[in-house]
Amino acid sequence: MAILVIAEHDHAALRAATFNTVSAARKIGGDIHLLVAGTGCTAAAQAAATLAGVSKVRVADAPHYADQTAENLAALIVGNAAGYTYILAPATSFGKNLLPRVAALLDVAQISEIVGIESPDIFVRPIYAGNALATVQSADAVKVITVRPTAFDACGQGGSATVENIPAGPDLGLTQLVNRELTQSVRPELGAAQVIVSGGRGLVSAAHYHALLEPLADKLNAALGASRAAVDAGFVPNNYQVGQTGKVVAPQLYIAIGISGAIQHLAGMRDSKVIVAINKDADAPIFQVADYGLVGDLFKIVPELTAAL
Amino acid sequence: MKVLVPVKRVVDYNVRVRVRADQSGVELAGVKMALNPFDEIAVEEAVRLKEAGIATEVIAISCGATQCQEQLRTAMALGADRAILVETDAAQAEVLQALAVAKLLMAVCEREQPGLVILGKQAIDDDANQTGQMLAALLGWPQATFASKVVIVAGRAEVTREIDGGLETLSMTMPAVVTTDLRLNEPRYASLPNIIKAKKKPLDVLRPNDLGVDIAPRLTILKVVEPPRRQTGVKVADVAELVAKLRNEAKVI
Numbered sequence: 285m286a287i288l289v290i291a292e293h294d295h296a297a298l299r300a301a302t303f304n305t306v307s308a309a310r311k312i313g314g315d316i317h318l319l320v321a322g323t324g325c326t327a328a329a330q331a332a333a334t335l336a337g338v339s340k341v342r343v344a345d346a347p348h349y350a351d352q353t354a355e356n357l358a359a360l361i362v363g364n365a366a367g368y369t370y371i372l373a374p375a376t377s378f379g380k381n382l383l384p385r386v387a388a389l390l391d392v393a394q395i396s397e398i399v400g401i402e403s404p405d406i407f408v409r410p411i412y413a414g415n416a417l418a419t420v421q422s423a424d425a426v427k428v429i430t431v432r433p434t435a436f437d438a439c440g441q442g443g444s445a446t447v448e449n450i451p452a453g454p455d456l457g458l459t460q461l462v463n464r465e466l467t468q469s470v471r472p473e474l475g476a477a478q479v480i481v482s483g484g485r486g487l488v489s490a491a492h493y494h495a496l497l498e499p500l501a502d503k504l505n506a507a508l509g510a511s512r513a514a515v516d517a518g519f520v521p522n523n524y525q526v527g528q529t530g531k532v533v534a535p536q537l538y539i540a541i542g543i544s545g546a547i548q549h550l551a552g553m554r555d556s557k558v559i560v561a562i563n564k565d566a567d568a569p570i571f572q573v574a575d576y577g578l579v580g581d582l583f584k585i586v587p588e589l590t591a592a593l
Numbered sequence: 594m595k596v597l598v599p600v601k602r603v604v605d606y607n608v609r610v611r612v613r614a615d616q617s618g619v620e621l622a623g624v625k626m627a628l629n630p631f632d633e634i635a636v637e638e639a640v641r642l643k644e645a646g647i648a649t650e651v652i653a654i655s656c657g658a659t660q661c662q663e664q665l666r667t668a669m670a671l672g673a674d675r676a677i678l679v680e681t682d683a684a685q686a687e688v689l690q691a692l693a694v695a696k697l698l699m700a701v702c703e704r705e706q707p708g709l710v711i712l713g714k715q716a717i718d719d720d721a722n723q724t725g726q727m728l729a730a731l732l733g734w735p736q737a738t739f740a741s742k743v744v745i746v747a748g749r750a751e752v753t754r755e756i757d758g759g760l761e762t763l764s765m766t767m768p769a770v771v772t773t774d775l776r777l778n779e780p781r782y783a784s785l786p787n788i789i790k791a792k793k794k795p796l797d798v799l800r801p802n803d804l805g806v807d808i809a810p811r812l813t814i815l816k817v818v819e820p821p822r823r824q825t826g827v828k829v830a831d832v833a834e835l836v837a838k839l840r841n842e843a844k845v846i
């Protein structure tokens with residue numbers, strides 16, 4: 285059994301979610317190959333070769349992989365799919381965009397965002413915003429799967445896989461990147477942070493969000509997150525959103541401040557190890573998942589908390 | 594240019610779903626059903642394109658049991674001109690999977706020749722997030738998933754997408770497939786006159802066989818269970834107690 289893991293990277297380095305995806309591949313068991321498709325991606329390929337459990341890194345280096353468009357990547361993957369019984373990618377915006385396209389071209393189902401592996405063909409995945417867990421069995425010859433990164437530990441390093449260059453696939457010329465605005469932050473990445481300080485509509489304005497939460501996050505070396513309401517109100521950019529349609533996180537500590545705890549928000553953070561909720565409404569649903577709840581006015585509590593740390 | 598909008602009938606997002614005692618799925622009997630929220634956004638976007646004179650006709654399509662007609666009527670009340678139901682029996686509808694839906698949609702695209710297909714990014718029941726990407730693959734069209742802005746200029750679609758790191762804008766050839774994210778637009782409410790008008794708009798019914806598509810599922814659901822419950826936590830009195838608990842009990846700071 286051979287497994288192809290699609291590496292998510294920025295040409296220079298691997299994205300953290302790739303490590304978790306390799307862990308899931310190791311759990312399935314078999315010969316693990318990593319595909320690095322990029323432009324001038326030697327550094328990423330070299331990093332890939334050190335991942336524990338990976339036997340081979342296959343590198344396709346060509347200008348038309350610069351933008352990582354699904355159309356060109358899917359064509360490359362399908363052209364190199366022979367011999368693999370599994371194709372895996374992280375369930376990030378990258379993997380979710382790409383893998384269904386691959387599956388359809390192979391005429392197989394795609395299994396989204398698995399959180400558990402019961403046997404080589406039986407997987408567990410959340411449905412209904414995590415309010416239910418489905419165990420599904422695949423009858424397809426090739427299993428195309430996205431892996432929820434928070435459900436699998438990052439794989440180790442210290443491996444020494446062989447690195448093989450493969451010919452580039454076609455440039456389909458369907459899409460062009462016009463512009464990419466990535467949010468710059470000195471803080472840890474949401475998906476990988478140990479501590480997350482997350483704010484909701486209760487913070488009232490962008491100014492308050494930043495004035496209250498930044499000092500707290502500084503003290504805790506935390507990433508900042510937000511509810512959808514906070515993003516919609518323009519407090520922070522879209523990539524801060526935690527939830528069913530935002531990011532799924534599972535830090536050691538998640539502090540929800542002025543967030544009511546709608547099921548769509550809980551879907552993104554309910555697997556955090558410790559949850560703290562600060563909310564003035566004692567009946568807010570967030571308290572049902574919080575390990576420690578503090579009822580009161582966040583405008584008073586948050587500065588106190590920051591000062592106490 | 595025609596715009597095709599696939600819409601799914603799902604459990605209303607406000608409903609707290611319950612798992613069936615026999616673990617065969619979630620309880621759907623007597624539960625409020627609705628148009629998938631992302632599909633409402635897709636309909637709105639298509640209708641706006643028509644209002645802007647870019648689209649000529651907006652066609653809503655749903656694959657599933659007879660009851661999907663309700664959601665198609667809603668889509669028409671929101672401004673879709675006509676609707677297509679690809680009707681299956683109830684048992685088939687329960688196990689209709691993304692690949693099968695994508696194949697049905699592809700067959701309809703071949704008949705209708707839309708310039709754009711706008712889908713939701715995910716259906717909030719199965720949370721699959723696949724159908725649009727699969728349809729684009731089957732048709733060999735470009736795709737722009739998780740869209741927060743769509744502009745049609747000079748025969749190309751310029752779509753801004755919500756990605757993990759921020760935003761990106763892609764320019765693509767048409768016909769194309771777009772899937773909607775929450776911030777693309779705010780859907781209007783259907784007015785009473787429009788709800789009444791929608792009852793008279795055409796709704797065609799096809800069967801998967803008419804389209805020559807095999808809709809057999811590839812995945813078997815073995816069981817559906819509730820996720821492990823979190824232990825009920827405690828309320829703390831003040832910041833001092835919170836900090837003490839986090840330090841000494843939870844040991845996370």
Ligand SMILES: Cc1cc2nc3c(=O)[nH]c(=O)nc-3n(C[C@H](O)[C@H](O)[C@H](O)COP(=O)(O)OP(=O)(O)OC[C@H]3O[C@@H](n4cnc5c(N)ncnc54)[C@H](O)[C@@H]3O)c2cc1C
Binds near residue numbers: 531542568
């Ligand atoms: C299809 C779909 C997908 C969605 N996806 C997501 C998602 O991914 N992520 C997400 O977060 N949401 C998502 N939502 C939205 C979700 O349903 C809620 O609307 C949203 O999470 C609410 O955000 P909030 O808790 O910040 O705001 P609110 O629900 O308005 O809560 C604000 C809270 O702040 C408290 N508060 C106010 N003032 C103070 C104060 N001074 N001190 C202390 N507390 C105070 C209030 O008591 C209240 O509980 C989705 C919705 C839909 C329909």
Ligand SMILES: Nc1ncnc2c1ncn2[C@@H]1O[C@H](COP(=O)(O)O)[C@@H](O)[C@H]1O
Binds near residue numbers: 602631689719
């Ligand atoms: N049965 C269906 N009928 C029509 N459209 C559907 C159906 N299932 C999914 N879709 C469309 O595909 C999108 C993504 O769904 P999914 O891939 O199932 O998460 C939805 O938002 C709809 O636009």
